[in-house]
Amino acid sequence: MNPKTIFIAESLPGSGKSTKFIEALPTLMHTSKIVYAMPTNALIRELELNIKINAGISPIVITSETVDHVTAHLEKVLAANKQPLIMVTHEALRLVDPRLLEGWELVVDEVPSVSDCKTHPFDSTSYLGSLANYLTIGPDKKASLNPEHIALVETMIRAKDTSALSKPALEVLQAMLTPKCSVEVEAQSTKGKRLVRIVSYRDFLPAFSYANSVHVLANNVQDTLLGVHAKYQGWEFEPSEFTPMFDGYGKRVELHPFLTGRYSKTQSMMQRNGDSAEAWDDEVQLAAWLRGVIAMIGDEESLAFMHEWVKFKFDANVTKLPIDSRGINGYQDRRIAICLQHGNVSPDIALSLHTLSEMLGVPVAEIRKAIEFERFYESTLQAIARTSLRDRDNLEPVTLFVQNMDMAKYLQGMLGRLAIISTELLMTPWEKQQSEKKKAKAIIQAEAVSMFQSEGIDRQTIAAKLNIPYHQVRRWTAKLQRAV
Structure with missing residues (x-):
C-alpha cells in the first residue's frame, strides 16, 4: 500500500457512514487510538451523544465549548497519548502540530473546506x-x-x-x-x-501525513479541492472499511428546475427589458420563478437555501437556512426544499486562482472546477439531505426546486430511478439586451459577409468601403465561399 493513502467512504448524506464508524468503535479501540474530526461544534455534540448511547463510549471532546485554549489543550492530550477517542473540529485538526498525530488513526467526517479567497x-x-x-x-x-x-x-x-x-x-x-x-x-x-x-489554503495534508491511517467520510472526496490537491501531491484513494451498504433513499423525488441554461446571479437578476438589475427587484426572472414555486408549495412547511442577494419575501412557512448546511439537523419533517446556491467563480476571485495554483501545484482549470463543484453540486446535495429525504421511516415523496436542468440531472443521477424531473416551472433564460455598439457591429458584419458571399467583392475592397480593418473582414469571412 502506498503510505500516502486516503481511505474514502463515499456515499450519499444520511447513508450511514458515521453510523458504521460508530458501530465499529468498541472493536477498534482495543487496538487503536482515534482522532475524530468534524466541521462544526454542533455536529460534534450530536455525534458525541450518539457514541455514548450506541457504543457505550465517552469520548474526550476538545472544542471552544469545552476548553479555553483548544490547540494547546489538544496538543497536550495528544502528547500524553492516553485517551482512546478524541473529538475535534476540522480547524483544530489543521492547527495542531501534525507530528503529534503519529501513532493515531484519523477519521474525518465530511470534506474540510480548504480554500478561502x-x-x-x-x-x-x-x-x-x-x-x-x-x-x-x-x-x-x-x-x-x-x-x-x-x-x-x-x-x-x-x-x-x-x-x-x-x-x-x-x-x-x-x-x-x-x-x-x-x-x-x-x-x-x-x-x-x-x-x-x-x-x-487551509492545508490538512501535513496532519494526514503523520497519522497512521486517514479515513474521510463524505459524499464525494476526489472532486473537491482537498481531493484534487492530494492527488497532485501523490496521494492515492482506496475504499474505506466504513463505506456503508446503501441502495438509495427509497422514496419518490420530484425535481423542478428553474433554468434551461447556466444558473448565475446575473441571469437570475435579468429583467424583461434585457437589463440585469443591480439590486433585487420583484420583476427579475428568479422572482418570477419563485412566485410559481410558492404557488405550488402553498402553506406547506419548506426549506430554502440562498445567498444574501436573494431578497424574495417568503411566507412564514419557508425556513431559510445557511448555504453551508452540513451538520444542520432538526428539519427532517420537511419534504420540500428550494435550492438557490450558485458556484460560479466571480471575476475578482478568478484573479486569485493563479496564486492558489502556485500554492498547491494544481492547474488553474482544476482548481476552478473543484471550487465550482463544492459550491454548486456538493452544496446542493448537502442541502436536500436536510429534508425528510434521509428519513428512512418517512415514505412521503420529496419535492425539490433546483437551480437548472444540469442540477436536476445531476441529482437524478445521484438519487436513482425514483427521481423524476418535471419541466412544469422550467424557464428559458431571459435574453440580455444587445448594446447599440454590438448591434452596429452585427449590422456591419452582416453587410461584409453579404458583399463577400453574394456580390463577390474582395476582402480589401470590403474593408475600404466599410472603413474597418482588413483582418476583421478576413476573420468574418474565413470559412465562407466568395461568389464568382
Whole structure:
C-alpha cells in the first residue's frame, strides 16, 4: 500500500457512514487510538451523544465549548497519548502540530473546506489611511508586511475591538501574518478603488501525513479541492472499511428546475427589458420563478437555501437556512426544499486562482472546477439531505426546486430511478439586451459577409468601403465561399 493513502467512504448524506464508524468503535479501540474530526461544534455534540448511547463510549471532546485554549489543550492530550477517542473540529485538526498525530488513526467526517479567497475594495482614502503605511507591494502585486511594523500590527490585531482600523483592514493585516496566505493588491482603478485580495489554503495534508491511517467520510472526496490537491501531491484513494451498504433513499423525488441554461446571479437578476438589475427587484426572472414555486408549495412547511442577494419575501412557512448546511439537523419533517446556491467563480476571485495554483501545484482549470463543484453540486446535495429525504421511516415523496436542468440531472443521477424531473416551472433564460455598439457591429458584419458571399467583392475592397480593418473582414469571412 502506498503510505500516502486516503481511505474514502463515499456515499450519499444520511447513508450511514458515521453510523458504521460508530458501530465499529468498541472493536477498534482495543487496538487503536482515534482522532475524530468534524466541521462544526454542533455536529460534534450530536455525534458525541450518539457514541455514548450506541457504543457505550465517552469520548474526550476538545472544542471552544469545552476548553479555553483548544490547540494547546489538544496538543497536550495528544502528547500524553492516553485517551482512546478524541473529538475535534476540522480547524483544530489543521492547527495542531501534525507530528503529534503519529501513532493515531484519523477519521474525518465530511470534506474540510480548504480554500478561502476573499476580496476587499478600498477607496483611495481608506487604503492610504489603513494599509499603505504597513505594506510594500511588489511588481507581481503581492504585498509584504514591512518588518518594522510587525510588532505594531500584532498589537492592533489583538486589540481589534478597540482598533481604529476597519474590519476589512484588520483582516488583511491578519492575513499578512498567516502561513499559506497571500495578500495581493490591484492597481487603483479609474474610479479610485483599490481591490485587495486575500488568497489562502487551509492545508490538512501535513496532519494526514503523520497519522497512521486517514479515513474521510463524505459524499464525494476526489472532486473537491482537498481531493484534487492530494492527488497532485501523490496521494492515492482506496475504499474505506466504513463505506456503508446503501441502495438509495427509497422514496419518490420530484425535481423542478428553474433554468434551461447556466444558473448565475446575473441571469437570475435579468429583467424583461434585457437589463440585469443591480439590486433585487420583484420583476427579475428568479422572482418570477419563485412566485410559481410558492404557488405550488402553498402553506406547506419548506426549506430554502440562498445567498444574501436573494431578497424574495417568503411566507412564514419557508425556513431559510445557511448555504453551508452540513451538520444542520432538526428539519427532517420537511419534504420540500428550494435550492438557490450558485458556484460560479466571480471575476475578482478568478484573479486569485493563479496564486492558489502556485500554492498547491494544481492547474488553474482544476482548481476552478473543484471550487465550482463544492459550491454548486456538493452544496446542493448537502442541502436536500436536510429534508425528510434521509428519513428512512418517512415514505412521503420529496419535492425539490433546483437551480437548472444540469442540477436536476445531476441529482437524478445521484438519487436513482425514483427521481423524476418535471419541466412544469422550467424557464428559458431571459435574453440580455444587445448594446447599440454590438448591434452596429452585427449590422456591419452582416453587410461584409453579404458583399463577400453574394456580390463577390474582395476582402480589401470590403474593408475600404466599410472603413474597418482588413483582418476583421478576413476573420468574418474565413470559412465562407466568395461568389464568382
